[in-house]
Amino acid sequence: MSATPFIMDHPLIQHKIALLRDKNTGSKEFRELIAEVTMLMCYEATRDLPMKEVEIETPITIAKTKVLAGRKLAFVPILRAGIGMVDGALELVPAAKVGHIGLYRDPVTHKPVEYYCKLPADIGEREVIVIDPMLATGGSAIDAIKMIKRRGAKNIKFMCIIAAPEGLNALTEAHPDVQVYCGALDDHLNENKYIVPGLGDAGDRIFGTK
Numbered sequence: 001m002s003a004t005p006f007i008m009d010h011p012l013i014q015h016k017i018a019l020l021r022d023k024n025t026g027s028k029e030f031r032e033l034i035a036e037v038t039m040l041m042c043y044e045a046t047r048d049l050p051m052k053e054v055e056i057e058t059p060i061t062i063a064k065t066k067v068l069a070g071r072k073l074a075f076v077p078i079l080r081a082g083i084g085m086v087d088g089a090l091e092l093v094p095a096a097k098v099g100h101i102g103l104y105r106d107p108v109t110h111k112p113v114e115y116y117c118k119l120p121a122d123i124g125e126r127e128v129i130v131i132d133p134m135l136a137t138g139g140s141a142i143d144a145i146k147m148i149k150r151r152g153a154k155n156i157k158f159m160c161i162i163a164a165p166e167g168l169n170a171l172t173e174a175h176p177d178v179q180v181y182c183g184a185l186d187d188h189l190n191e192n193k194y195i196v197p198g199l200g201d202a203g204d205r206i207f208g209t210k
């Protein structure tokens with residue numbers, strides 16, 4: 001059985017996503033908002049990181065307390081748009097490694113086309129969080145996760161800012177073991193497989209390419 005997707009309902013996240021949707025938000029502000037939303041979402045997606053008990057000497061006494069158990073984390077952005085989320089993720093987990101997967105959607109078939117894959121050598125020992133702002137048909141996320149699994153990773157999460165129901169269903173069916181985190185769940189896909197209402201083409205808005 002697949003894990004229930006986690007749809008963020010935090011007011012700060014919803015507010016910032018509303019600004020992202022606005023077609024009058026320019027590239028500079030768009031990039032900043034993507035980083036801020038990612039940081040807030042990462043806070044939630046790292047909630048179950050394992051901890052260990054330690055003893056720390058405070059100025060008063062010895063405290064039995066908890067720190068991160070040091071399980072290694074890797075963020076894997078799906079190029080290009082996923083790159084926009086890297087800074088926000090590293091702001092919260094600066095020691096994480098970063099892999100890259102290059103995929104673009106063919107404009108006619110809407111199927112993902114692979115062009116790059118470079119992951120940390122020890123990816124099999126890491127908890128992996130795949131990041132991409134948009135989950136539309138789900139094709140890119142499904143293929144990216146297949147590529148990461150093929151290289152040995154077992155513990156994988158997927159984090160997107162906006163998802164379409166079609167993509168969310170396809171992803172949870174293809175990879176029931178992957179916990180999915182979405183900033184917002186939108187209504188549907190249009191005839192060009194863009195998310196409605198969505199925010200348009202995330203990559204083009206981040207990099208100013210349209």
Ligand SMILES: O=P(O)(O)OC[C@H]1O[C@H](OP(=O)(O)OP(=O)(O)O)[C@H](O)[C@@H]1O
Nearest residue numbers: 079080081104105136137138139140203
């Ligand atoms: O769920 P899907 O239907 O596969 O669509 C989602 C993909 O589309 C976008 O990338 P795009 O192909 O526009 O590439 P880009 O990031 O280089 O702009 C987006 O960033 C996802 O990777």
Ligand SMILES: O=c1cc[nH]c(=O)[nH]1
Nearest residue numbers: 136194195200201202
């Ligand atoms: O709505 C969409 C769908 C795919 N990719 C995007 O950037 N936006």
Ligand SMILES: [Mg+2]
Nearest residue numbers: 201202203204
């Ligand atoms: Mg794009």
